[in-house]
Amino acid sequence: MLRMEIALFLVLGFIACIYFSAGKKNSLLHKNFSLLLIVTLIHLVFDGTTIYTVNRLDIVPRLLNDILHRLFIGTMVLSVYLFYKYISILAEEESGKQLRFDMPANVFLIAAELGAMLLPVHYTVTPKGNYSDGIHAGICYISTAFYLFLCVWLLLRNRKQIDPKRKFAIGTALVIEVCVCLLQAFNPTWLISGMGLTLMTLSFYLTLENPDILRAELTEQKMSMLYLKSQVNPHFLYNTLDTIRIQAQLNGDKKVADLLMRLSDFFRLSVKTDRQMVSLDDELELLEAYMELMCYRYPELQCGYDIDPELGGVQVPNFILQxxxxxxxxxxxxxxxxxxAVQISAEKTDDGKMEIRICDTGSGFAPGKKAEIDQMLLNFAGQPAKLEGNSIGILNVQKRIKLLCGREYGLSYTEEPKGGVRAHLLLPLYNEEN
Known part of the structure; x- marks a missing residue:
């Protein structure tokens, strides 16, 4: 049995090395999984140690056995709690719903850890092997049942919002843990609890946190972005060139040269595809070139900017404002x-992030359209990147922000009380020197 624990530790240790050496965004979800890997590895150490000591009660001091078992139970409870936290973070990000059971889950964790440290430890000796039982060991089963129940509840409550692949991975991991717990309960001498946690961790890694999968998603988004940028609306090009042509016919003044220069600037900036992230100043330069052409084409169209000067060097995903x-x-x-009018503003938020707002004085959303847009942006992960259609821009902007910056960031819309629409882009404060 000890050999199995050593093998599990080596396998999970190898996975941890791959995971921590891979480039990934420092999101809340990734932080939680990183902590889960570390705690599970520590748990496997105590699991293997207690398997050795519990079967040598005659030579290992009782105090040492008790301490090791308390640490074994404590790390197991923490591991199962972190599985719940991972699923809860994922469910909250993909559904946008506020969680209800975070406080009870945290309180239960404290109570379970205190029980693991303070309750008396009892050992049963059998011809097939020894094991700990009683109220102290029962904390394992009670905690696992409690957090698995919360996980199942989250999965069922948000089944329509969570991406099908993620939903399948979570469901499979939960089934594995339930099966291992039942086997352990009916066969106490098997001592296979570490196997269940390891298999759950591997399930999450292979399907949710695998760096290769994350890089593949990034590549897909980059290709989608490149396609978009190579397919600039031809009507915009033709109409702008026609405006320039008419102006040239009427008078040969400097305005024609200015328009041609701005058009050249726009296309020059729009085909910068070598970097995923650019400075906010670069994004605004592209946007200014575009809006100058549009404002000249439509004289009654106005555009204003209110940008915090300190934010010019902040890194943002390429090609999200236009x-x-x-x-x-x-x-x-x-x-x-x-x-x-269109008004573009950017400022720091109170919690250390950046918000870019794009407000217009247009006709606003058609009936039912805002709910449709909100649902599309909320469930962005379950939809393929569009290469055609009315929502091509905003869906791909949402996908790239979530992928490059983290799931806590993204695009949302509100309606202006006096008419028009306001787009909100919440972004991290990544500076150029970072």
Whole structure:
């Protein structure tokens, strides 16, 4: 049995080396999984140690056995709790719903850990092997049952919002743990609890946290972005060139040269695809070139900026502002004959993040459209990146922000009380020197 624990530790240790050496964003979900890996490895050490000592009660001091068993139970409870936290974070991010059982889960963790440290330890000696039992050992089963119940509840409550692949991975991991716990309960001398935690961790790694899968998703998003940027709306190009042509016919003044220069700037900046992240100043330069052309084409269209000067060097995903502004023009101000204004602002939030707001004075959302957009942005993970359709820009912007910055960031919309729409982009404060 001890050999199995050593093998499990080596396998999970190898996975941990791969995971920690891979490049990944420092999101709350990844932090939780990193902690889960560490705690589970520590638990396997105490699991293997107690398997050795519990079968040598005649030569190992009782005090040492008790201490090792308390640490074994404590790390097991913490591991199962971290599985619950991982699923709860995932469910909250993908559903957008506030969790109800976080406080009870935390209180139960404290109570279980105190029980593991303070309750008396009892050992049973049998011809097949020795094991700990009684109320102290029961903490394992009670804690596992409690947190697995919460996991199942989260999975069922958010089954429509969670991505099917993730839902399958979580469900499979839960089934594995339940089966191992039942086998352990009916065969106490088997001492296979570490196997259940290891298999759950491997299930999560292979299907949810595998760096290769994360890199594949990043590649898919990058290819989608490159396609988008190579397929600039031809109507915009043709109409702008026509505007320049008419202007040239009417008078040969400097305005023509300025328009041509801004058009050249726009295409030059829009094809910068060598970096996933660019400075906010670079994004705004592209946006300014685009809006100058649009404002010249539609004289009654106005554009204003209110940008915190300290945010110019903050890194943002490439090509996220222009699609949002273009969406405001096509679906808001177009219905008003492009009469109105677009205001772009950027400022730091109280919790150390950055929010970019794009407000328009257009016609607002059509009936039912906002709910449709909200649902699409909320369930972005379950939808393939679009290469055509009305929501091509905002869906791919959402996917790239979530992938490059973390799931706590992203795009959302609100309706303006006086008419129009406001887009909110919540982003981290990544500076160029970082």
């Amino acid at each position: 699609p949002i502004v273009e969406n405001s023009l096509l679906h808001g101000l177009k219905n008003k004959g492009y009469r109105g």
